[in-house]
Amino acid sequence: MFTINIEKECGCFKKSDLENNQSFEDKDDALIEAMNMVNFMNEAFCQKHDFIFSEDGHNFQIAVNEKAKTHSGCCGGGHCS
Template sequence: MEHHVVIEKLCSCAKKEGLSQISTYGDKPSALEAARTQLSYMQGRFCGKHEFELVEVDNHYVIGMVSGCGCGAES
């Protein structure tokens, strides 16, 4: 079964970094590790006005923007 890490909305910071909106992994532990790494990267490298959270939805991991800076978040 495939597991996905999904960035719910790609803001301009994510686009500048060239992040993919969806990444696919072969197993759940790998997907979780990748999601945590990506979340940490986003929190540490983006403009600093974003706040993100990681939630599990149907065995996939979604990184959602809790608050933003108005920098152009798009679905």
């Protein structure tokens, strides 16, 4: 049995139709679903987080990381430099 676990369910995850702790008989099915979930979450969610997954034996863990704020305070008008 292979399981996909989301370590921290953010608000976007809770609002989505995605399920935590999904189990699969086949490792390839679990891997494909974990990759699809991570891709969907990174593309469709609010962009406050990055989602990555790792494999630990029979478990696929999807980690949630805060995105680094890259805003420098410049408006981009070209007059700050």
